[in-house]
Amino acid sequence: MKRSRSAVLATTSVLALTLAACGGESGDSSGGGGGGFEPRGDVTMIVPFGAGGGSDLAGRATATMIEAANGDVGVNVENREGGSGAVGYSAFLGEAGNAETLLATETALLALPISGEVEFDYTDFTPIMKLADDFTLMIVNADSPYQTCTDVVEAAKTERIVAGISGITGLDNIVFTLTEQETGVEFDRVPFESGGELTAALLGGQIDIASLNPGEIIGQLEAGEVKALCAYSEERYSDYEELADIETAKEQGIDVAFAQFRGVLAPGGIDDAAREFWIETMEAAVETDEYQQYIEDNYLQANTAAGDDFVTYLEGNNELLQQVLEG
Template sequence: MKFTLMKTMALCALCCSFASPMIAKAAGSSYPDHPIRLIVPWNAGGSNDIAARELQKLIAGQGVTVVVENAPGATGSIGMGKAARSAPDGYTLAMGTSSTLAQIAMKLTTLRNDEFTSIARVSVDPLILLIPKDKPYKTLPQFLDYMRKNPGKVSIGTPGTHNINHIFAEMTARMAGVSYINVPYTGGSQVIAGLAGKQIDAAVLKPSESLGQIKSGLVKAVATFSQQRLQVFPDLPTFKELGYDVYPYGPLVQMAYVVAPKGLRPAEEKKLISIFSKAIDSKEFAEFAERNGFVVSPLTGDALQKEIFAVQGTLDTVGSKVFKIK
């Protein structure tokens, strides 16, 4: 009797040893089995928040729940820091941007790009210079002339500081040959509100952050910093065609992308790339991009990581030139 009991227990233990890997595999294959948190390190209503919520809707169609969490502050560094410190289990993601890369270049954050696993690029965004309505200046040359006549008094609003928006604001002032006042906000929605309310004299924003106010006549776009005219604003001239070089130190790319904390397992990484790629590559997201004036230029995984480090390199150079960062 005792021998039979021992033999039965040994058989059970052997069965469990074979079953455990199968159970673990089954558990892993169920990912994601609860909501994924996507941290947007900017205020609600800005371009990255709008894009994140569109992806949230499209991903829901795949049966996956994404919860968007806004964590603004420090030009994106607060929200990105929260993501970097989270468990690499696939349930916490963040929307990185070139602004965060600029913060790294300026040594204004302790964040590093190798603290993240790259998932998918969401957008490539052009930037434009805007002014309020009913101002004495209506064109870029007129605005630059206004800056010259009011040295050190003209204000340009940007979402955050020491980012690509700020770089282009600095370049605009350099074209006028005078100093100016940079007015940083915690997000694009606050900048456009300040501009429409005539609290600032100009702003550097994305089309997606200003389309509504442009169409309603509250603000006016005077030029785009991109190398070509924008499909959403075909009549808007570029700085380049007006005779101004805003890329003297190399091209700058303003982009948004999804990352996870470093240490994400390959299975979850592959699944996340699949989930986000399906949404980003969809017809619905392409139409959304066209309506909001940004470009869908998909990159995922290692290819995206390579692009992030390339943009970082350019920003490191630009930062040392524009802001004298050593």
């Protein structure tokens, strides 16, 4: 019996639980962290993708909310793009034991190892906090003849449809793969290094379709430069007036929904005091106005999980991605 892809993949969202109270020996957490570790200078936040995309937005917003939560911590954002995230994650792997470097993480953390292109997996790092879930929209140029995702699928049965993707491990490639598996069609892929490059290619007519996070494309949507054909989400964006009328793929007969997580990693090999400091800092960060602004500006679902609960989420999400990318 065929199992609903949205039902299978949506199970990850229920894995996020509230982290139990942290150990009592970590010191006063009112400043955003325990007393056993304090950064000696500015912290580096690595973004493993180029400027302008959802990962870049996440990394810069996370830096801002950390600084808001703990006024003693400064965070510098550093883009390390290349290899669909592999360059940035590999550089971060080399920071083992350095608790003054963080990374803005997403689904590539799991998809890259499954692809067999890298020599690490999520267990080589220290999961700190899952910040949110981020769904995508299928986007076309404003003058495209397609009005729904179903139109695109029907066209793909008889003609070449060029899909831009931000690397083979990106959420866009995952939802396009799920769409292919669900409908039996096949898209031609053209890889780009970031959502910003992907948007430019779409506007320039180099590709037919793209799958972009709302936060990446909202400006072009509101300007009428592009149009959204469907949302790869469980439900419509009813809380966001500007997106509320976009049908889900499932409403159009394509049973696909999958969210990219947004989160924060510390390097592997850090001590318990440093791990505790960053967990407490991020727990304070998600209580800030800056976090709420990030969620609202980027049309996210504020599903958080800290420390061990983030690890549990990653375990479950990794199993599901293996089914998709290896199956």
